[in-house]
Amino acid sequence: MQPFTYQAPTSVGEAVTLLADSTHQARPFAGGTDLLVQMRRGLYAPELLVDVKHIPELNRIAFDPTAGLTIGAAVSCAWLCDHPAVRQHYPGLIDAASIIGGAAIQRRATLGGNLCNAAPSGDSIPALIVLGATATVAGPHGTRSIPVADFCIAPGKTVLGPGELLVALRIPPPVPRSGACYLRFIPRGEMDIAVAGAGAWLALGEDGSITDARIALSAVAPTPLWVKAAGEALIGQSPTEDAFKEAAAIAQAAARPISDVRGTAAQRRHLVGVLTRRALQGAYQRTK
Ligand SMILES: Cc1cc2nc3c(=O)[nH]c(=O)nc-3n(C[C@H](O)[C@H](O)[C@H](O)COP(=O)(O)OP(=O)(O)OC[C@H]3O[C@@H](n4cnc5c(N)ncnc54)[C@H](O)[C@@H]3O)c2cc1C
Numbered sequence: 001m002q003p004f005t006y007q008a009p010t011s012v013g014e015a016v017t018l019l020a021d022s023t024h025q026a027r028p029f030a031g032g033t034d035l036l037v038q039m040r041r042g043l044y045a046p047e048l049l050v051d052v053k054h055i056p057e058l059n060r061i062a063f064d065p066t067a068g069l070t071i072g073a074a075v076s077c078a079w080l081c082d083h084p085a086v087r088q089h090y091p092g093l094i095d096a097a098s099i100i101g102g103a104a105i106q107r108r109a110t111l112g113g114n115l116c117n118a119a120p121s122g123d124s125i126p127a128l129i130v131l132g133a134t135a136t137v138a139g140p141h142g143t144r145s146i147p148v149a150d151f152c153i154a155p156g157k158t159v160l161g162p163g164e165l166l167v168a169l170r171i172p173p174p175v176p177r178s179g180a181c182y183l184r185f186i187p188r189g190e191m192d193i194a195v196a197g198a199g200a201w202l203a204l205g206e207d208g209s210i211t212d213a214r215i216a217l218s219a220v221a222p223t224p225l226w227v228k229a230a231g232e233a234l235i236g237q238s239p240t241e242d243a244f245k246e247a248a249a250i251a252q253a254a255a256r257p258i259s260d261v262r263g264t265a266a267q268r269r270h271l272v273g274v275l276t277r278r279a280l281q282g283a284y285q286r287t288k
Contacts, residue, residue, distance in 0.1 A: 001039050008051040012058075012138045012167060015050050020140040020163025024048040028165055030074050031108035033101065034117040057167055058112070061086065068173040073112030073166040077124075078103070080111065090171065091286060092180025092201065096127035099184065112166045118152040118223065119193070125152065125224035126199035126216035127182040133171045139164035149216070152223040175212075178203040179286025181279045184218065185271050187262070194219040195263040198251065198275035200283040201231075202239065210234045215247060215276055220255035220268050227254040230276070239284045241277075248276035 005024075009015040019026050026048040029035055038044050052058050058074035063085035071080060077097040080086055087094060100109050100123055114124045115135065125148065133148040140163045148169070151158055160166070184197030197218035205211045213231035218224050230250040237243040257268035 002045045004039075004046055005048045006051065007048060008054045010054050010056070012055055012165065015052060015055060015165050016138055016140060016163055018048065018050045019165060022162075026050055028052050028116070030110040030113040031076065031105075033105055033109045034113060034119075052112075052165065063089065065173055069171040071111055071169045071171070073116075073168055074110055075112070077106040077109050077111065077114075081106065089174045090131065090180070092131060092182055092199065092283070093124070093127050093171070095180075095182040095282075096123040096199070099123055111169060115148065115151060115169070116158055116160065116166055118154070118156050118158045120155055120221060120223055121193040121197070121219040122152075122224060123182065123184060123194060123197060123218060126197060126218045126226075127180070128169060128171070129216035129224060129226050130180055130182075130199040130201035130214040131171045132201075132214070133169050135166055136168045136170060137164050138167050143167070145170075149226040155222050175203045177205070177287050178212075179283045179288075181282030181286060183275050183279045183282065185275060193262070196220050196255075196257070196268045196271035196275060198272060198279045200276065200279035202234070202280065202283045202287055204239065204287050208238065210237050210239055210243070213247070213280075215251050215280070217251060217255060217272055217276075219262075220257040220272055222256070225254065225256075227251045230254065234280075239280075239287075241281075244277045244280040244284075247280060248273045251276040 027046040029049040053074045058072040062070040128148040180201040182199040184194035186192040201214045203212040213234040215230040216226045230247045257265040
């Protein structure tokens with residue numbers, strides 16, 4: 001690993017100034033569970049690491065029943081999984097945060113880092129997409145809000161521009177009679193990345209029919225993939241096994257999997273069908 005300088009700013013403004021300073025090749029540093037591995041492999045050689053864990057705005061979880069959930073970009077997966085309001089209102093997010101690595105990784109790894117790393121297999125990303133999450137970003141030209149569904153643009157690449165920093169993730173308040181679920185397939189119990197994953201979110205009307213639905217996939221396209229058509233196909237339908245199979249078939253058709261050491265494209269496409277159907281069943285159970 002090449003030598004680098006380390007700075008730990010205590011405000012968003014200070015962090016943005018450090019990141020935007022073109023005299024440094026600077027990178028934000030949260031848990032380091034991706035970044036340090038990538039630096040050791042020589043994928044990145046930043047001159048300056050800007051530790052974001054000392055900035056209060058990035059280190060908070062706030063829930064309000066009308067405003068929803070705010071998760072600071074430096075909040076660890078373990079902290080998130082222990083938060084009572086997150087456990088109660090957003091179990092679909094816990095599904096994802098609680099399977100990232102093992103206990104030690106979850107104490108370092110952040111949801112913000114998982115998103116900014118933009119791996120197609122990032123487990124939290126489909127879970128955030130189906131919940132309608134947006135990313136609040138600060139940069140040299142001010143603050144902007146980006147739907148998480150539009151955040152990743154290629155493997156390892158995001159919409160973040162020079163000097164921009166992810167500050168927080170915002171998730172709308174829970175809708176009555178709604179539920180979300182995220183599932184993935186890995187060939188062993190833990191500490192592996194997804195061969196394929198599927199997140200689902202459903203909202204039901206008072207008559208029990210589906211009024212809104214979202215489905216998103218991991219590890220089967222160059223970026224985590226929101227399959228809008230699969231959710232739309234469920235609207236107005238009853239939450240039956242047949243309706244879930246139909247939506248799963250649309251998700252399968254939208255997937256663009258590759259074959260690699262973890263699995264073949266055909267296996268991944270098959271998994272998308274199974275996982276989407278099961279994630280929809282899981283989301284439906286949580287609407288009750
Ligand atoms: C053993 C092991 C097992 C793992 N298992 C899984 C798994 O099962 N599922 C899974 O999805 N991932 C897994 N991972 C990957 C990893 O833990 C996650 O992607 C993690 O969530 C990244 O968060 P971090 O805080 O460690 O980010 P870091 O490594 O600090 O940063 C990751 C990237 O995001 C950028 N970044 C960080 N914070 C910000 C910010 N606020 N604004 C802008 N850019 C930022 C960094 O510059 C870097 O490019 C595993 C990793 C290891 C080492």
